[in-house]
Each structure stands twice: as C-alpha cells, then as structure tokens.
Amino acid sequence: MKAPAPLEALTEALRRLPGVGARSAQRFAYHLLQHDREGAALLARALSEAVTRIRHCSRCNTFTELEVCETCSSPRRDPSQLCVVETPADQLMVEQTMAYNGLYFVLMGRLSPLDGIGPKQIGLARLLERAADPALREVILATNFTQEGEATAHYIGELLRARGLKVSRLARGVPVGSELEYVDPSTIAQAMRDRRSV
C-alpha cells in the first residue's frame, strides 16, 4: 500500500521549501488535505501569482511587480546615496529604521566562493553599471556582518573606490556575526548614523 500519487507528489513538492524534510512535508500535506483545503488552494494561487508577477527591478534588483520599483522611481528619495544590501528582507529592515532616504541595490546574495557564488552569480556587473550614475556620491555597504557579508563588502568597496566613489560601511553598532534581518531597527538606525569610510 502506498499513498495516492497526487499526495506523494505534494509531499515531494513541499520538500522544496528550505529546511523542510520528509516528515514535515508529510505533516504539511496531510494537514492541508485534512483540515485546510481552502488554504491549499489559496497557497497554490499565491505561488502561481508570485512566480508570474514578481520580477526584479531593472535599477535596484529588488522584488517588484514593476519594471522600475516604487522606491527607485520615487522623487522623494535622495539619488546621491546608494545602499547595497544582500536581500529584499534586509532592504525592508533598513527602511523600517527611517534613518535612510537614499536608493538601494539588492545583491540577491553574497560572495561565497566555497559555494561557487562569485561576482558573476550575484550580478556585480549590474551594480557597477548602476554605480556609474553621475548623481551618485556615496555607496553605503549594508551587507550582513557575517564572514561572507564582510568579504562581499570588502570586495565591492575596492571596486567602487577604484571608480572614485565614496564608500562607507554600516557602523559596528550591529553585533558581529548577526544578520540584519534579525536585528532591532534602533540598532540599525545607530549603525546607519555611525557609518564610516572604508
């Protein structure tokens, strides 16, 4: 006896979620079919919608439904500052501090040579192109304060300084070893104010 094929397929598909193993996937599948078929249908639609409608902003690379995201096209943002973050989640976190009014570039990753993630994989060419904007005065590196984030910041810093840009890094008010997404906004605000040239 085996579980019916569509149930097996659903369990298998749920394992694509990060950190979800065979047991959890089965628990998710059974829960949805037993107790929340409406939720399952809703999730199916949300996934299709997101995959179809979410793309990357052509300027800053963040998730958006538009060709150019709302932040990049806002006249209220200061075009002389560019904050480089690893993920859209990090960008949201910086926004929540209300301590920054410039623009962003989202790497969608970090340098990680051991995992085969080099400058090409995180699209550094696009960042350099973006950084050629004559309105730009300063690039603020807000990658995570992990080893990989620091290495990424260092690498990007070298490249941008060589192009004559002022480059700064969030101050080490942020606890070393932690990820932006999990730090409280006031700590990030402090680090934004104390950013230093590198």
Next chain:
Amino acid sequence: MKAPAPLEALTEALRRLPGVGARSAQRFAYHLLQHDREGAALLARALSEAVTRIRHCSRCNTFTELEVCETCSSPRRDPSQLCVVETPADQLMVEQTMAYNGLYFVLMGRLSPLDGIGPKQIGLARLLERAADPALREVILATNFTQEGEATAHYIGELLRARGLKVSRLARGVPVGSELEYVDPSTIAQAMRDRRSV
C-alpha cells in the same frame, strides 16, 4: 515601503502550513522566488492537483483518488478485521509492519473536547455504519497512545462492544530493541500488568 502585494500574499498563504510563523513564511517565500521558481511552480501544481484529485474513500475514509480505495477493494484483505487509526500516516505505518491483513477505518482525527473535536467532528457515525458490516468479527483500536488517543479508543470501544463486536487494542509495553533503563516507568508498569506467559 512594503513588499509587493503578490509577495505579501505568498508569505501570508505559507503561514497556513502548521507550525509556520511569519519569519519562516518569509524565508520560504524569498527562497522560492530567489532560488527555486521552478520549485514554486511545481508546488503550486502539486497543491492544485492534490486538492482536486484527493478525496476520502467511501468505505474507510482514507485519502484516495478512487471512490473506494485499493485496500478496501482488494480481494486479498481479510474483511473480518477492521483496524481503526487516527490518520493515513498511521495507516501506512501499520501497513509497513506486514503484521496485519485486515481492513481499515481512518478517523482523520481524535476526540479532543478541549479543542471542540467531538464524535461528530471525527465522523464516528460513519465508523458505526461501517462496523455494521456482517462480515466483521473484530475491531482493533490503533489510535495513538496519547491521552486523546486513549480517550478516543475508550469511547469507540464502548460503542462497538454495545453492538456485540469483539474489540481489541494494540498491546502496550516495552518497545522492541529498547533498554529498560531508558524506558519511562509508566510504560514498564503497563508492561508488568500486561505480562504474558512464555
């Protein structure tokens, strides 16, 4: 600044998975959109398929694509025995033992008055109907050995015995391969009471 609507909707929908909070849901959504859009599309299809095609067997209530599941319609199963389990996962587990060749009834839950789950919610009326089958000689209660599972077994046992059926319960005792030193005292006490001649 907010995340784009389809991304918010996806995060919200992922929270319908049991035990998944806001943080995990966001992590799942970002992972799928950044690193595994194919997986997201696959999961969307698997969910729709499962919701459309999976229903409950009209005899045993388990998940199936058929009106009557393969186990219930198999001529090789012994129709004089009926094993009552809480979930299809439990049913698969009993099947894997190769120690049982009768039929099943899947409650799709357990009695849990505090959560508002009474006899109606777990469809006991359908079990009683099923148990009216004249071919049936014995009902084996294989609900979990938790407080709720035990209460469910007790309740069902009373009902079925009142209808003149032989009712049994899986034996309680020391798990195979375990060392007494590491088994909890109540299990050993139970095994002592239920000891059998050898």
